[in-house]
Every structure is written in structure tokens, then in C-alpha cells.
Amino acid sequence: MDIPHSRLLIDESDIKAVTDVLASGHIAQGRKTRDFEGEFASFVGTKFATAVSSGTAAIHLALASLGVGRGDEVIMPSYVCTSPYMAALHAGAVPIIADIGNSDFNLDLESVKNRITPRTKALIVPHMFGCPVDIDPFLELGIPLIEDCAQSAGAEYRGRRVGSMGRVSVFSFYATKIMTTGEGGMVMTNDPEINDQLKALRDYDGRSLDVVRYNYKMTDMEAALGLSQLKRLPDFIRRRKQIARTYNNRLSSYNLSLQFQAPHKNSVHYRYVLLCEKMEQLRGHMRKRGVSCEKPVSVPLHFSFPNIRCPNTDFVYGRAISIPLYPALSDDEVDYVMDSLELGLITIF
Ligand SMILES: Cc1ncc(COP(=O)(O)O)c(C=O)c1O
Structure with a gap:
């Protein structure tokens, strides 16, 4: 037998969802993306969702929406892919690397406490390998917390869906994730001001030139695949x-x-x-x-x-x-x- 470490599960309904968008003549960010945002927000249990081009873009936008910038410190675990580190650099911030617990493999509270300084502006807390972090004591620190749910869509902590507890939370829909759009991500929040910031930073056109804006948009082809995968999640x-x-x-x-x-x-x-x-x-x-x-x-x-x-x-x-x-x-x-x-x-x- 030949058993790869990961394998996609794409079915006829996924293929039809994407080809319908292709045939529609509207393939860039549009109605499908808005529908996907709405349905994903209901699934996670947040008021708002902003679809973006990757999980890394999602973390970068989350940091930017919290006002994290040059010289600010952002704490994250060492035992994670390089994405949160790169996202902190994109924001101009200083990544501060903390340890994990040796039984749940998630960010360790004491290690975080030892690294907090007056310049700490955010924590990036991934739920590693699908298993939620014990998040309540991290929330009690009073530092804006970005839940990184790239590996944990649908997981629950004390009956609450991951992604509904942080000030901002992020998801990845990379090909090997729990559900996929090929590449893609989502930023969630309950805060209307943060949501406005996220929407205003995700694309560059028709807005003032006084802040740096990005092109982190999701396409409707990806969103259609996301809607179809979400049904089967x-x-x-x-x-x-x-x-x-x-x-x-x-x-x-x-x-x-x-x-x-x-x-x-x-x-x-x-x-x-x-x-x-x-x-x-x-x-x-x-x-x-x-x-x-x-x-x-x-x-x-x-x-x-x-x-x-x-x-x-x-x-x-x-x-x-x-x-x-x-x-x-x-x-x-x-x-x-x-x-x-x-x-x-x-x-x-
Ligand atoms: C914990 C974690 N955060 C962030 C990311 C970044 O997601 P993406 O590959 O969509 O940029 C990943 C992806 O591997 C991840 O595992």
C-alpha cells in the first residue's frame, strides 16, 4: 500500500460548485465570498468574518486590525509553523517565542507570563493538531489574544467553538487543512470596529492613502469550494x-x-x-x-x-x-x- 501523510477529499459537489462560478463570469471576490463569510461566522459563532487569501494573511490582518505595529511584541509558541512568525514580521512587530506544554503540545501559560513586557501587544495562540488550548487563563491575562484555529476548525473548548473566544481569530483553508479552499483563510471577530478595520485593510482601492492596505482578497472560486466543503465539515x-x-x-x-x-x-x-x-x-x-x-x-x-x-x-x-x-x-x-x-x-x- 501507499498511504500519504495527507490526502484531499474533493467530491463532485465541490467540483460543480467551482465550475458554476467559472461559468458565471464572476470569479473574483463577490457574492460567493460574502455568503461564505456569513455561513462560516454562523458555524464558528462570531458576529463577523472576513475571507482572505491565506491563514498567514489572516494573522497579519488580525495584528494590523489590533493596531500592532513597529516595535510591538507579539508572543507565540516555538512549536508551530513559521506562519505566525512571518505575520508578526509583516506587521513590523517583534516575535517573542515561548515554550509549549509537554503533554498537550500547546502554548504554555507560565512561559508566556515570563515573556510579557510593557511592549507586549498581542498573543498568538494556536490550537495545535486540532486540540484546543486551555484558553481561559490566557484570556485572563488581559492582552489581546488572536486565536489561531488553522488546525482546528470545528473543535470545542468547554462547549464553545474555537475561533469564538479570542478578540480576533484566524483560520486557514490550505489544501491539507480540516476543510479547504486550496489556499485561503478567514478572520473572525465580534467587535464591529475591528471588523471595519479588517474590511478596510483587505483591499486597496477606493480608500484613503494614509494607511498601508493590502490585496488579501479571496476569489469566488475559492469561496464556492469553501461553502461546499463547509457543508461536509x-x-x-x-x-x-x-x-x-x-x-x-x-x-x-x-x-x-x-x-x-x-x-x-x-x-x-x-x-x-x-x-x-x-x-x-x-x-x-x-x-x-x-x-x-x-x-x-x-x-x-x-x-x-x-x-x-x-x-x-x-x-x-x-x-x-x-x-x-x-x-x-x-x-x-x-x-x-x-x-x-x-x-x-x-x-x-
Ligand atoms: C497553526 C498554523 N497557523 C497558521 C498557518 C498558516 O496558514 P496558511 O498556510 O494558510 O498561510 C498554518 C498553516 O499551516 C498553521 O498550521
Whole structure:
């Protein structure tokens, strides 16, 4: 078998949605984009949504809408892709890198507290691998919080959808995400002034020249795909949960560390991450069986800065392996992934 780490789930309804827009003669940002914003806002539970061209553009606009600019500090975890770091640089801000917890792999509160200064203007808090952060204590810090939901559309924390709790929140619809528009993103808020700012910064024309504006628009082709995928999102999440349950059951007799899922969190299992001392050997074994496993974060941010210490990130990064988990996996493939993993665990250890 050949099982990639991620695989798209595009069906006939997705294809029809996009080709209908192509045939309509209106393909740039328009009615479909507004419909997608409205439906996504109802799904997440916020008043407003602004569709943009990527998750990175979404973080940049979120920072700009909060007035974060030159010299301001923005705290984020080391154990994340480089997107939040780049978005902070786009805003002219200084990214401040904090550690994660070693059981839930999410941003660590104490590490954040140790890095707050009078120049701290925002926190970027990703819900990693589909599992929500314990967000309440972060909100209590009183610093504008950007929820990064790029990996967690549909997840819940104490009954609240992720994306509905931060001052601003962002989503990514990149090809391998929980739902996709190819490239794309969304910025959510309940604050009408922030929403006005987001709309005024997303495109450049017909507005005053006194501030820097961008072209971060989503196309109606992408929005049509987003609307179609959003209809199927509950099915995608159901299947992800079913596969995660199967993996949990099959692996319960092995002494493995998995991402800790507290009962008040409802994960969407974007990634199934396990910690393993002989991670590279296990990855090599899986590759020989045709199963592609990846490091869930390719390189932590603090690796580029020898003076920054993030011991939990070092610990997790050195052991974490992500095995295939996505709705397009068949039952036979799920069994094959588990048979291969169990064989690896028995032979390597
Ligand atoms: C946590 C997180 N934030 C932000 C992004 C950036 O999203 P995009 O690739 O759409 O720019 C990603 C995407 O990989 C992500 O995983």
C-alpha cells in the first residue's frame, strides 16, 4: 500500500460548485465570498468574518486590525509553523517565542507570563493538531489574544467553538487543512470596529492613502469550494474522530505518549501525534511499509535563536511523529496503518 501523510477529499459537489462560478463570469471576490463569510461566522459563532487569501494573511490582518505595529511584541509558541512568525514580521512587530506544554503540545501559560513586557501587544495562540488550548487563563491575562484555529476548525473548548473566544481569530483553508479552499483563510471577530478595520485593510482601492492596505482578497472560486466543503465539515470531523478512536483502541496496550485530550476539550484530530524515543527508526520502518509519517512541526522557531530556551519544545520535537489521519482514509488503510505501526513498535522496542 501507499498511504500519504495527507490526502484531499474533493467530491463532485465541490467540483460543480467551482465550475458554476467559472461559468458565471464572476470569479473574483463577490457574492460567493460574502455568503461564505456569513455561513462560516454562523458555524464558528462570531458576529463577523472576513475571507482572505491565506491563514498567514489572516494573522497579519488580525495584528494590523489590533493596531500592532513597529516595535510591538507579539508572543507565540516555538512549536508551530513559521506562519505566525512571518505575520508578526509583516506587521513590523517583534516575535517573542515561548515554550509549549509537554503533554498537550500547546502554548504554555507560565512561559508566556515570563515573556510579557510593557511592549507586549498581542498573543498568538494556536490550537495545535486540532486540540484546543486551555484558553481561559490566557484570556485572563488581559492582552489581546488572536486565536489561531488553522488546525482546528470545528473543535470545542468547554462547549464553545474555537475561533469564538479570542478578540480576533484566524483560520486557514490550505489544501491539507480540516476543510479547504486550496489556499485561503478567514478572520473572525465580534467587535464591529475591528471588523471595519479588517474590511478596510483587505483591499486597496477606493480608500484613503494614509494607511498601508493590502490585496488579501479571496476569489469566488475559492469561496464556492469553501461553502461546499463547509457543508461536509461535520462528516469530515465525524470520520476523523472515528479514526482517532480506532487508533486509540489499537494502541492502548502500548506505553505511548499521545497528545493529552482533557475531557472539557473536543478535538477534531487534525493530526494524530505520538511521542516515541526512536522516532526516526519508526518513521523509516513506516516508510518501508509505504506509510508516510511526518514530524508534525518541521523546525521549531527557537532553533534559529541559540539564546532562547524552550525545553518542552525540544523534548516533544525530538520524539513526535504524526501518522496519517484524514477522512479520505479507507477502513482497510486505517487497519494497514495500525498493523504497520504495531509491527514497528514490536520490532524496534
Ligand atoms: C497553526 C498554523 N497557523 C497558521 C498557518 C498558516 O496558514 P496558511 O498556510 O494558510 O498561510 C498554518 C498553516 O499551516 C498553521 O498550521
